[in-house]
Amino acid sequence: MTSANIAPANGKLGVLTPGMGAVATTFIAGVLAARQGLAAPIGSVSQMAHIRLGKKDDVRNPLIRDFVPLAGLDDLVFGGWDPITPNALEGAQAAGVLEERDLAAISGELEGIVAMDAVFDQKWVKKLDGNRVKALDSKLDQAQALMADIEQFRTDNDCDRLVMVWCGSTEAYQEASAAHETLEAFEAGLEANDENISPSQIYAYAALMSDVPFANGAPNLSVDLPCMIELAERRGVPIVGKDFKTGQTLMKTLVAPGLKARMLGLRGWYSTNILGNRDGEVLDDPENFKTKEVSKLGVLDTILQPEVYPELYGNIDHVVRINYYPPRGDNKEGWDNIDIFGWLGYPMQIKIDFLCRDSILAAPIVLDLALFLDLAQRAGESGVQEWLSFYLKAPQSSSASGPEHDIFIQQTKLKNTLREWMGEEPVTHSEAG
Ligand SMILES: NC(=O)c1ccc[n+]([C@@H]2O[C@H](COP(=O)([O-])OP(=O)(O)OC[C@H]3O[C@@H](n4cnc5c(N)ncnc54)[C@H](O)[C@@H]3O)[C@@H](O)[C@H]2O)c1
Numbered sequence: 001m002t003s004a005n006i007a008p009a010n011g012k013l014g015v016l017t018p019g020m021g022a023v024a025t026t027f028i029a030g031v032l033a034a035r036q037g038l039a040a041p042i043g044s045v046s047q048m049a050h051i052r053l054g055k056k057d058d059v060r061n062p063l064i065r066d067f068v069p070l071a072g073l074d075d076l077v078f079g080g081w082d083p084i085t086p087n088a089l090e091g092a093q094a095a096g097v098l099e100e101r102d103l104a105a106i107s108g109e110l111e112g113i114v115a116m117d118a119v120f121d122q123k124w125v126k127k128l129d130g131n132r133v134k135a136l137d138s139k140l141d142q143a144q145a146l147m148a149d150i151e152q153f154r155t156d157n158d159c160d161r162l163v164m165v166w167c168g169s170t171e172a173y174q175e176a177s178a179a180h181e182t183l184e185a186f187e188a189g190l191e192a193n194d195e196n197i198s199p200s201q202i203y204a205y206a207a208l209m210s211d212v213p214f215a216n217g218a219p220n221l222s223v224d225l226p227c228m229i230e231l232a233e234r235r236g237v238p239i240v241g242k243d244f245k246t247g248q249t250l251m252k253t254l255v256a257p258g259l260k261a262r263m264l265g266l267r268g269w270y271s272t273n274i275l276g277n278r279d280g281e282v283l284d285d286p287e288n289f290k291t292k293e294v295s296k297l298g299v300l301d302t303i304l305q306p307e308v309y310p311e312l313y314g315n316i317d318h319v320v321r322i323n324y325y326p327p328r329g330d331n332k333e334g335w336d337n338i339d340i341f342g343w344l345g346y347p348m349q350i351k352i353d354f355l356c357r358d359s360i361l362a363a364p365i366v367l368d369l370a371l372f373l374d375l376a377q378r379a380g381e382s383g384v385q386e387w388l389s390f391y392l393k394a395p396q397s398s399s400a401s402g403p404e405h406d407i408f409i410q411q412t413k414l415k416n417t418l419r420e421w422m423g424e425e426p427v428t429h430s431e432a433g
Contacts, residue, residue, distance in 0.1 A: 083130025
């Protein structure tokens with residue numbers, strides 16, 4: 001494929017977020033601030049990173065945003081749904097991520113982004129009590145109401161294209177059921193109000209039926225289901241999920257590939273967090289935490305390949321804990337104790353204490369996923385976009401080999417995909433390349 005195959009990014013791109021909490025409002029506020037020249041979009045690969053092209057002596061190294069035809073920040077418009085938050089300003093104030101002085105210059109714009117009534121069911125998020133909720137009992141009616149919201153938003157805001165990024169709470173743990181096996185079964189399930197269909201799946205269905213690409217920033221299944229993959233492929237819509245790679249898992253996927261690159265052994269990895277925002281409160285419920293735990297635990301095995309290196313990685317104790325601790329708000333503290341071993345089996349320890357800001361790390365991911373999914377759609381791509389695994393803790397995979405977790409391989413894949421779409425050679429990092 002060459003650049004000629006990618007439709008230009010004309011007109012406005014609407015970014016819809018189910019969930020207007022800490023991550024969504026920090027994302028929106030950051031884009032508005034960047035647009036006014038008040039801040040740089042730090043952490044956004046699409047905006048800040050360069051991409052090397054050709055052979056290493058060619059000295060071609062444009063910004064990604066100058067190389068591929070992405071929507072510009074000025075062309076974005078924002079909308080979303082939330083069962084609690086009335087608008088993006090109140091959402092940002094309640095989340096407490098950004099200080100009032102940073103919100104002041106953009107408060108009018110934030111206040112104008114009014115949350116639509118949500119499709120919400122407390123069964124899936126016990127800790128929340130929503131009151132801005134669609135008064136519809138039938139799941140099919142709920143899906144149709146979301147599709148109507150999407151079309152209304154498209155018209156009201158004169159959008160050329162839309163993308164949806166799930167920034168809603170983590171739903172209770174579930175495994176795929178019979179209702180998720182095929183599109184036909186899912187649609188029958190909507191009609192029959194099947195209890196296995198969660199709100200995030202209804203949003204995902206509504207998005208795909210409206211030809212709107214969908215990214216899932218939480219660990220719940222949403223589009224990681226055979227019926228959704230079928231729908232995405234059938235309608236030619238790109239999808240990606242799940243769970244933004246921030247905080248402790250970001251650290252894990254930075255450190256683990258390094259240990260493996262040097263063939264150092266690992267005996268155990270104990271991770272614990274304190275977190276005091278609404279996300280932390282939701283994750284305080286064991287059913288919701290289980291969804292997160294499953295998403296966080298998969299990372300090490302895939303990176304370290306214990307089946308290939310049993311003497312180095314065949315006996316690892318991997319423990320992950322999240323503790324809800326209100327005084328910290330969104331400023332999570334993540335501790336890692338890593339027990340490694342080296343030459344002659346001698347043990348060593350690494351301690352990481354990451355005083356991170358969760359939503360500050362997640363916001364640029366929302367931006368990049370929105371822009372890259374829109375690009376993928378204009379490039380004629382559909383179904384699971386593995387090249388965006390870079391951004392996700394538990395990336396969906398469409399291949400038999402399963403997901404890739406090593407952030408450096410993920411980065412290479414992302415950049416090589418962009419090179420390929422633009423008719424450039426992949427960079428191999430060989431002596432000549
Ligand atoms: N902050 C991070 O670094 C990070 C990293 C990975 C994943 N995530 C995930 O991203 C999501 C958002 O995180 P956050 O920190 O903004 O949480 P948050 O609690 O501040 O915001 C979530 C919002 O979703 C709303 N919501 C819940 N159910 C909904 C529904 N059915 N429809 C529409 N809105 C709904 C809630 O009312 C809330 O305002 C969570 O699932 C979280 O696990 C966050």
